[in-house]
Amino acid sequence: MSAGVNVSGSIRRRLLVQLVGSAALLAALLFIAVLAFVRNVAEESHDRILLASATSILDSVSVQSGELTADIPYAALSMLGNVSDDRVFYRITHPGGTLTGYDDLPVGGVPVQPGQPVFESARYKGEGIRAVTISRRLSVQGVPVPVQVSVAQTRLGQATLLEQLVWSALYIGAGFFVLASALAFWSAQSSIKPLRSLTEAVSRRGPKDLRPVTRPVPAEMSPLVSSLNSFISRLQASLARSEDFIAEAAHRVRTPLATVRTQAETTLMRVEKEKNRASLREMIRAIDESSRAAGQLLDHAMVSFRTDSLELKEVNLTELARDLTERLQPVAELKDIALHFEGGSPVCIQGDGILLQNAVRNILDNAIKYSGQDSEVWVRVAGSGAQQKIEVEDQAGGFGGEDTEALTRRFVRGANAKDTIGSGLGLTIAREVAEAHGGSLIIKNSQTGAGACVTLCFPSH
Amino acid sequence: MRHALFSLALTFLAIAAQSAAGFEVEERHWIGPQDGTPLRVISTTDTEILAPLIKSYLLQNPGVAVDYTVANSSEVMKAVLEGEERFDIALSSAMDLQTRLANDGFTLPHRSAATALIPEWGEWRSHVFAFSLEPASIVLSASAFAGAGVPRTRQDLIALLRAQPERFRGRVGTYDVSVSGLGYLFATQDARTAEAYWRLMEVLGSLEPQLHCCSASMIERVASGELLVAYNVLGSYARARQDLAGKIVVVDPEDYTNLMMRSAVLLKGGSHPELARMFADHLISAAWSQPPAADYPFSKPPVAFVDSASPKRPIQLGPGLLVYQDAEKRRRFMAEWFSAVRKK
Structure with a gap:
């Protein structure tokens, strides 16, 4: 069908490549966005649990008989155990030193303002930890004493969770990509459809069908179709002109030929010399042939005209x-x-x-x-x-x-x-x-x- | 009979109980060939009880010997923390101490086909592996409670003790929480679970209670009639004493019963971690296979135990147990406990 046509590229393929390319780009962006979002949420919720644990420990610190003491609630640490199987560390300090807990916990080094929890990441006992430190002032024998509580947890559970989240984000991204690609394929296919149906309609036409294309086409194709129609009508006009010309020419030739033939026959009757008669007969024969050709040309033109309509x-x-x-x-x-x-x-x-x-x-x-x-x-x-x-x-x-x-x-x-x-x-x-x-x-x-x-x-x- | 089995290609060698370095050893045995590669076990469980499992382990691993050291739970903790003597594996009934060891980085993680058998509540972060489930029971003198009136709950017991203080004075017993890690675990879990516990301790305190280091001595004293009531005794030990069956009554309180899990941790710094893993797997699969192995010495741990309606509850492994290991918390708890129990 495309024989002899100079083909350069394909609308459908270009459309498909562009759509699938944008889908891939969007899927990658979606993956990154989802991952960043869930990671943020996971870290934030983990931090909040740490903070809740630290707060409940800090609340348990009190002054008894002029001395600081702490009665850590069971839930303060067990709540961390409910979230993940991570190791838990804590420390309660006051300006005099560590009240209880892990003395060498490497967080909460700088004094923390009451009401402003400080979150840190550090390494402890060979593992990465996430820690929060909060503080409160207690009055010990009339002197305000800042008490600081740090709670830390290793990040194994969080790492596992993050790994799962990465996979979920990956599945979401891949799912989006597959769906978008399918839609891109469908969309490329359907946008090329009017072009295809027009091609089919035009190529299905008989050799003499020079009617204009009247089927409805999308707006973008209307310039093409109107050019095609005007081309068809020019072609039709040009064909009609040449048929007319041939018919006219044949007609014009035929009448004088009849006259010439009559003259030739009259002359034949008058001429006696055998040599001259022979050449006159030859002439009549030639005239007959031309006249018949003219007649048939006329017939042919007539046939062409009638078959067109x-x-x-x-x-x-x-x-x-x-x-x-x-x-x-x-x-x-x-x-x-x-x-x-x-x-x-x-x-x-x-x-x-x-x-x-x-x-x-x-x-x-x-x-x-x-x-x-x-x-x-x-x-x-x-x-x-x-x-x-x-x-x-x-x-x-x-x-x-x-x-x-x-x-x-x-x-x-x-x-x-x-x-x-x-x-x-x-x-x-x-x-x-x-x-x-x-x-x-x-x-x-x-x-x-x-x-x-x-x-x-x-x-x- | 057990000892007869032992003579089967194995030598049972009792090393004189020695006070090694900084921790107190109750007994120490070399089980297996004299020149075998030693797997060093430190445990709170008596040698006799675990002997069948050790024997089957040695049969599966020729050329290996088990150097089995028995100490109480606080001494086990001390031995590991001080690290003067290197052990491959620690078996303990004090779940909080085992958890502490795992949390503070003294243990190795372990995953195997055997550990996959353990229910979720029976292990912590692949470091602590439970291999038994034993109740904290009340043991009563059979003769004293012959004519019914056996208390089924703590409330019953409180009422009974209050009603007849003269009958029970000096004849009630429980763990000394300052000596026994398991006693401390039971006490703290009780305190966490029920208000009735402190009332019971108040009542006990008014009756001049005898404080004990271990379940075995409490069971024997109840059997002999010296004690009428022993509270928070290991039910598994009491029930195992077939010889005392007629003399004691073992009650799992119906309001709630704490279930202690004996657990194993693989220790960092051991010389034979691979042998330790195999030994742990051996214990674990003996305990959690269905049905448990024939040589499993404890009453079968009910695997399908997550029935929340049951009054029997396994003590939850996890960081919550660290709370009672906190020095301040422990000091306060001890003070409170002794002020309740030592009241005259």
Whole structure:
């Protein structure tokens, strides 16, 4: 279909690449955003639990008999155990030193302001820890003493959680990408669809269909379609012009030719000298040939015009063929040719009567023209279900292995045509008419081998 | 009979109990070939009790010997903390001390097919592995409670002790929490769980209680009739004493019963960590396989134990246990406990 077309890129592929590329980019961004968000949430919630634990420890610090003491609640540490299986460390300090807990815990070194928890990350006992330190002032024997509580936990549980979160984020990103790619594929496919259906509609057209494209198309395609339509109409106009020109030219040539022929015949009667008579006869023959060519050119133009705007009516092929046979009977008798008609019940098709008549007449003309003296020509009409046909068989020697297809091209004449007046348009006309009716022209030698058999075939409608 | 089995290619060698370095050893045994590679175990569990499991372990691992040291739970802790003598594995009934060892980084993690058998509440961060589940029970003198009236709950016991103070004076006993790590664990868990505990301690305190180092001595004194009531005794030990079956009544309190888990931790710095892992796996699979191994010495641990409606509750492993290991907390608890119990 794209033979000879200079193809560069593909809209669909470019669209697909762009959409899938953006989907991949968005999926990556989504992954990063989701990961950052959940990591933040996880860290924050972990920090909050640490803070809750530290707060409940700090609340348990009191002054008894003038001394600081702490009664750490069970829940303060067990709540950390409920979150993860991590190691837990704590320390309660006051300016005098460590009250209780892990003396060497490397956090809460700097004094912390009451109400402002400080979160830190550090290493302790060979593992990374996350710690919070909070403080409160207690009055010991009338002196305000700042008490500081640090609670720390190793981050193994958090690391495990984060790993799970990374996977979830990855699954979300990948899922988004797959879904978006599927949608991109669908979208690329559907955006290319009107183009595809227009292509199909145009390429499905018959060779002579030069109607403008009227089907609805998307706005983006309307300039293309309107250019195409204007191109089609220019082409149509140009074709019509050349047909008109040929018809006009043929018509203009034919009338003067008739005059010249009459003059030539008159002169022939008057001329006595055998040499001059021969050359006059040659002249008349040439004139006949030109006149016939002009006639056929006219016929051809007419056929082209009518097939462009074919008006279908019911045509009785039997009737049509019998009429023509009768009409050409005198011409046949001049050459002592026996013209037979064979046809029974009426065979009808939907078609243009004038065109069909023209086609049959051209075939019959050929048959009579090429047949020798005392030979026979048969015209047969037959209808058999799916196919109706008119067959003309002669005894003029047939085609002798020639390319019978070539005979239906314009101005191509058979090998035995040298002595016969003709233009080479007869079979072309017949074929064009047959094809305009959805049928075909079959040219072959007759079964006896004595001549040709030309058949017009039409499908039943 | 046990000893008969032992003679089977194994030598049972009792080393004279010696006071090694900074911790107090109760007994020490070399089990297995004299020249075997020694797996050094420090444990609170009597040699006799674990002997069948040790024996089957040695059968599976020829060329290995077990150097088995018995000490009480605080001494086990001390031995590990001071580190003068290196052990491969520590077995202890004091869950809080085992947790403390794991939390403070003295232990090695371990994961295997055997550890996968342990229910979630029976292990902590792949460092502490439970291999038994034993109740803290009340042991009563059978003769004294012959005519019914056996207390089923702490409330019953309080009422009974209050009603007849003269009958029970000087004839009630419990753990000395300052001596026994397990006693301290039971006491702190009781204090955490129920208000009734302190009332019970107040009542006990008014009855001149005898304080003991260990379950075995309490069981024997109840059997002999010296004590009528012993509170927070290891039910598994009491029930194991078939010889005393007619003399004692073992009650798992129906209001709630704490279940202690004997646990194993693999110690850092041991010379044979691989042997220790195999030994731990051996204990664990003996305990948690269904059914437990034939040579498993404790009553079968109920694997499907998560029935929250049951009054029997395993003590929860985890950082919560560290709270009672806090020096301040411990000092305060001891002070409070002794002021309740030592009241005249």
